[in-house]
Amino acid sequence: MTLFQGGTARADNPIVQTIYTADPAPIVHNDRVYLYTGHDEDGSTWFTMRDWRVFSSSDMVNWTDHGSPLSLATFSWASADAWAGHVVARNNQFYWYVPVTNRATGRMAIGVAVSDSPTGPFRDALGHPLVENGEIDPAVFIDDNGQAYLYWGNPNLWYVRLNPDMVSFTGGPTQIPLTTAGFGRRDGNPSRPTLYEEGPWVYKRNGLYYLVFAANCCSESIAYSTAPGPTGPWTFRGTIMPTQGSSFTNHPGVIDFRGNSYFFYHNGALPGGGGFTRSVAVERFQYNADGTIPTINMTTAGAPQLGTLNPFVRQEAETSAWASGVETEPSSEGGMNVGYIDNGDWLRIRGTAFGTGASTFTARVASAAGGGTIEVRLDSTTGPQVSTCTVPGTGGWQTWTTVSCPVTGATGTRDLYLRFTGGSGFLFNVNWWQFTR
Ligand SMILES: [Ca+2]
Ligand SMILES: [Ca+2]
CATH class of the missing domain: 2.60.120.260 (Galactose-binding domain-like)
Incomplete structure (x- = not known):
């Protein structure tokens, strides 16, 4: 691809220019951000995705490409659709939860891969789906007491309590009630009366639980809800990122790193970009004093650099x-x-x-x-x-x-x-x- 010519103005979004990337899932490990993404094939006219990618940075501006440590081929039972995943570290391992089509059933299922390195290689932890109900977009949250939860869903919203091994669960999938008080009101779509669409991202900050999600459709915005506990009850808190950026989907990823807060998302900002040729980008933001999240707009500038790069090491x-x-x-x-x-x-x-x-x-x-x-x-x-x-x-x-x-x-x-x-x-x-x- 031949891409933007850079001027002198700061323009570091989107993060990756060599391929199309989508569905950001950032984590912080050993004072470094690891960014896990999907990969839209060049020229895609559907969500044609066969592998996942990982990038990392210590300064939020210079990013290292670690290639593809996970693909459909990792899962012998998967036939297609390497869609939006999520990575979490535990037990000195890295667990990568991904939705793929189960060849045997033709339905979307959620698999889990594991590695002892954040950059892989990852192997199929189970040899079969972790959970399967035709829905997508896994996101894992580990509470302070050690209890882990796997959230996922489109059109519904589910969670299940993961066991400490992170590859099995206790109890069945539980549906989170999609009420307008919890997830906002969507007009004109009786089958989807709330704004919740897909892409849950759950975390805890100062005792408050946040559930950030892709809202409305289509085009999607990013909105969020909060709750006093990991299973609710959720209260809708409003829009974070308005509909912007020439991709009809969006997907949130939120982290704190070196004292700053960062919001990852995707758009269609690269040449040839659009709804099926997306690119992951990032903005720095600050929580309001009451814990609410301000409106965050897409920019081409991206996040400021943290520190400098040392040219005297490899x-x-x-x-x-x-x-x-x-x-x-x-x-x-x-x-x-x-x-x-x-x-x-x-x-x-x-x-x-x-x-x-x-x-x-x-x-x-x-x-x-x-x-x-x-x-x-x-x-x-x-x-x-x-x-x-x-x-x-x-x-x-x-x-x-x-x-x-x-x-x-x-x-x-x-x-x-x-x-x-x-x-x-x-x-x-x-x-x-x-x-x-
Ligand atoms: Ca070239
Ligand atoms: Ca190299």
Whole structure:
């Protein structure tokens, strides 16, 4: 895909530019945000989704692509529809709850995958659905007393009490009454009299339980309800995010991270974007003093950066605030690499702290073609060029070599741009880069 050209104004939404992403499910683990998403296939005209993706960030602006540690193929019993999932950490494991179509029944069911790493790989924990009633959008909440709840549903809203193993439950699915007092009033749709549509997201803050959800249809907004306990009774509190952003669905994810609160959602903001080609985005927000949530509008600016990025340690090429023209793929050296680089493609890395200066730029590169050039620039794609590094042909797209080049004039904290130039066709791949002082 060829995507937005970035100007000088801050524009870091949507979070991922290399693929279409949907249905954000962020968690915080070890002082890092892990963002789990679905993946709309390019050119989709339906919810054509085959795998899930994970990204992570320590500064909310530069995001690392960890690829796809979970797909339909993980579940032998699933036939289609890798839709909106949710991840929760417990027992030193990561549990990923996802709705998929059960091949045997043709109905939507909820499976659970498990991994000992937030970036996977994940395996099917059960070999069969955890729960199945034809409804979607799982979300797990673990209360302070350790009791875990799985919520899900469209058109209804359900919960079940999960056991401490997180892959079984006690008691049957219980329906949460969809009353207008609890979930607001929808006009003109007698079969769906409340605003609740889908996508529950449940959490607790200062003793109050929040249930954020996609409201109305279609297009959806995001609204929320609160309750004194995890099973209600719920009171409707209003709209958080109005209908915006050229996707007729939306999907909430809410976290606190390093003293700030963040609201994740999706829209159709990338070129070619729309209701079936969505992109996950994020806004920072502050709760009102009484615990209510303010109106949050979609922006292209996104959240402010927390701290800076250290260029003197290895940084993955697949870590960026914006990637123009490139794609990512699994690397033979582990993790991902940036590839499909054409002449003029570039990466933006925000807030790179060079301090008193850098002397050398090093990059791990590969090329089955003739290679090309990495222009190392500051501030913009046409800003000061502090290094020029030639990438040779290496005989293969996964045949890696390391190139190093002198750097002059890289001081202070600046936005770093890696601009790629060369002839026609794909030029080279980049796995990682690093500066030395
Ligand atoms: Ca390209
Ligand atoms: Ca890499």
